[in-house]
Amino acid sequence: MKTTISQSPQFIEQTVTIGAWLANKRSSGKIAFLQLRDGTGFIQGVVVKNDVSEETFQLAKNMNQESSMYITGKIVEDNRSPFGYEMQVSNIELIHEANDYPITPKEHGTEFLMDHRHLWLRSKRQHAVMKIRNEIIRSTYQFFNDNGYVKIDPPILTGSSAEGTTELFHTKYFDEEAYLSQSGQLYMEAAAMAFGKVFSFGPTFRAEKSKTRRHLIEFWMIEPEMAFVDHNESLRYKNNTLVSLFKVYWKIVSLNCRYWREIQQNWKKLKHHSLEFLMTMP
Secondary structure, three states: OEEOOOOHHHHEOOEEEEEEEEEEEEEEOOEEEEEEEOOOOEEEEEEEHHHOOHHHHHHHHHOOOOOEEEEEEEEEEOOOOOOOEEEEEEEEEEEEOOOOOOOOOOOOOHHHHHHOHHHHOOOHHHHHHHHHHHHHHHHHHHHHHHOOOEEOOOOOEEOOOOOOOOOOOEEEEOOEEEEEOOOOHHHHHHHHHHHOEEEEEEEEEOOOOOOOOOOOOEEEEEEEEEOOOOHHHHHHHHHHHHHHHHHHHHHHHHHOHHHHOOOOOHHHHOOHHHHHHHHHOO
């Protein structure tokens, strides 16, 4: 039975095959522990010398980090694992042996990791961040769609500043001056006159040469606009949006703690009673 790591809990005490990469490994005498990933999650594969062929055991001990394989074994529960399950390996079919993978299990500086960002995405922390980000984006679309908004995509290249600032990335649009967009607000205001309630969710650029946490050069921004709405109604819409997204975020944390354990717990900056207050707001 071929499956994925995320679906493997459905096959407890059954033998399955998973296509995976080797994230890390360690061995102790007659046992090898393989940390496996397949894009859907992470699981440990345990290879016991007496339970597999000599070829399979030597492969498990000597395989390089990020080698790809089809790995077969029985899924069992393990309360010590962050995932809650592990695989008792019976066979390994090597697909490709990786060599000289640059991001080894030791500590690396931020500059080095950013230079290898396409590979850094394979790590548990970055994997967790992108999983959570994906769910927040999906829930944002769902919230606005469920509340009658129309998604509008403003242009990324614009002819002028939307906020009257010179901190823009300049480029040429054939023979005309152009800039990377710093906001889709003006386009949303025009679109609201056609559809009533609209929103955009896309890339935004600010040419502010700073590396502080208070400055972002590129980010994705949510920009809703509504017609025939007074100030109090606008505040209520904003409140409902934030509460909805906080609920989704909290659900991810509580139901997918195996991801949450791999990222820094920034919730310490947000008092728990404040979160509970948001959750109970109308």
